[in-house]
Amino acid sequence: MAATTGSEMKSGSFMSEKSAKIFVAGHRGLVGSAIVRKLQDQGFTNLVLRTHSELDLTSQSDVESFFATEKPVYVILAAAKVGGIHANNTYPADFISVNLQIQTNVIHSAYTHGVKKLLFLGSSCIYPKFAPQPIPESALLTGPLEPTNEWYAIAKIAGIKMCQAYRLQHQWDAISGMPTNLYGPNDNFHPENSHVLPALMRRFHEAKANNADEVVVWGSGSPLREFLHVDDLADACVFLMGRYSGFEHVNVGSGIEVTIKELAELVKEVVGFEGKLVWDCTKPDGTPRKLMDNSKLASLGWTPKISMKDGLSQTYEWYLENVVQKKQ
Numbered sequence: 001m002a003a004t005t006g007s008e009m010k011s012g013s014f015m016s017e018k019s020a021k022i023f024v025a026g027h028r029g030l031v032g033s034a035i036v037r038k039l040q041d042q043g044f045t046n047l048v049l050r051t052h053s054e055l056d057l058t059s060q061s062d063v064e065s066f067f068a069t070e071k072p073v074y075v076i077l078a079a080a081k082v083g084g085i086h087a088n089n090t091y092p093a094d095f096i097s098v099n100l101q102i103q104t105n106v107i108h109s110a111y112t113h114g115v116k117k118l119l120f121l122g123s124s125c126i127y128p129k130f131a132p133q134p135i136p137e138s139a140l141l142t143g144p145l146e147p148t149n150e151w152y153a154i155a156k157i158a159g160i161k162m163c164q165a166y167r168l169q170h171q172w173d174a175i176s177g178m179p180t181n182l183y184g185p186n187d188n189f190h191p192e193n194s195h196v197l198p199a200l201m202r203r204f205h206e207a208k209a210n211n212a213d214e215v216v217v218w219g220s221g222s223p224l225r226e227f228l229h230v231d232d233l234a235d236a237c238v239f240l241m242g243r244y245s246g247f248e249h250v251n252v253g254s255g256i257e258v259t260i261k262e263l264a265e266l267v268k269e270v271v272g273f274e275g276k277l278v279w280d281c282t283k284p285d286g287t288p289r290k291l292m293d294n295s296k297l298a299s300l301g302w303t304p305k306i307s308m309k310d311g312l313s314q315t316y317e318w319y320l321e322n323v324v325q326k327k328q
């Protein structure tokens with residue numbers, strides 16, 4: 001069989017089909033909600049959305065009936081079991097099984113029911129723990145994974161491979177984007193299960209409100225992480241839907257890399273906490289560094305716009321208005 005991988009870049013019709021039915025899976029999450037805002041800003045009028053309780057994407061029969069009935073033309077898959085280092089490390093069975101089920105059901109039913117194009121979202125944790133930095137797309141499957149999130153990473157790698165397999169066998173336009181660590185409105189601010197940025201924002205906020213002297217931060221503070229505002233990611237997703245039809249997944253990063261210690265100092269300043277930091281070295285550091293090589297996406301014509309300073313202030317304002325004030 002000839003390997004039909006699709007053109008690396010073509011100007012698809014997506015951007016001109018403003019009334020085409022688009023299923024954004026996971027539309028109430030950090031990423032899905034940002035994608036909905038971006039699509040609406042760009043004039044897309046026919047979004048089909050389902051909450052988790054309306055459609056459980058782990059149910060193959062429910063997903064199948066949904067696609068048979070709704071017949072979306074485009075799909076953006078931003079529904080997944082997601083969490084930070086502690087959640088990934090504590091619930092490995094959930095992270096591998098739920099993600100494999102959601103993505104397998106959605107990708108297969110989307111193909112079967114004639115969806116024109118699908119975007120699958122993975123994560124920078126798909127790359128080997130000691131990948132070359134910045135990490136090019138070609139580093140996939142070249143070495144062992146970071147143990148704290150290998151179960152989630154294996155599911156995400158399977159998602160990329162499923163898109164590639166359907167492209168090869170059926171010439172179907174399924175693409176994959178690999179975002180770096182994200183933050184922004186509608187993030188998960190759970191004290192243990194969230195990612196580092198929302199976890200610290202909440203912890204500093206609560207410490208300030210309670211006049212605490214210190215805040216505990218996990219690990220050694222030395223790991224490096226790259227952060228991208230979710231509105232930039234959403235912009236990149238719409239860009240990829242309109243402009244990319246290649247076989248290989250595409251990294252989506254910011255190039256903005258800080259140590260966890262620097263991040264803690266930045267969040268502390270934005271929140272206005274004046275006490276000290278205490279490091280809990282019983283907690284895992286995870287991968288030492290995972291900076292994406294963004295040159296592929298940049299060469300297609302996309303670059304991020306939101307600075308970390310603006311992104312952090314905007315996210316803290318959102319947190320105050322939408323989490324803190326709603327609790328009062």
Ligand SMILES: NC(=O)C1=CN([C@@H]2O[C@H](COP(=O)(O)OP(=O)(O)OC[C@H]3O[C@@H](n4cnc5c(N)ncnc54)[C@H](OP(=O)(O)O)[C@@H]3O)[C@@H](O)[C@H]2O)C=CC1
Nearest residue numbers: 026028029030031052056057058079080082123179181182
């Ligand atoms: N956050 C980050 O830093 C990063 C995220 N990503 C990727 O982006 C995508 C979205 O992540 P993010 O927005 O952060 O995650 P969130 O947890 O914020 O949102 C996930 C969404 O998926 C929905 N969902 C989960 N399970 C099911 C299910 N069984 N049936 C239906 N819906 C379900 C959730 O609904 P409900 O809340 O009702 O359960 C929620 O709306 C994921 O693929 C993730 O891997 C990639 C890199 C970094």
Ligand SMILES: C[C@H]1O[C@H](OP(=O)(O)OP(=O)(O)OC[C@H]2O[C@@H](n3cnc4c(=O)[nH]c(N)nc43)[C@H](O)[C@@H]2O)[C@@H](O)[C@@H](O)C1=O
Nearest residue numbers: 083084085088123125149194195196199218219284285286
């Ligand atoms: C996006 C990516 O996110 C996950 O990987 P991660 O980047 O390691 O995730 P994280 O944000 O939880 O931690 C980043 C760093 O920060 C430190 N850290 C300090 N203090 C807190 C803290 O309070 N909470 C958390 N969560 N981490 C803390 C923590 O010890 C670590 O060194 C994947 O599992 C997977 O979900 C994935 O793909």
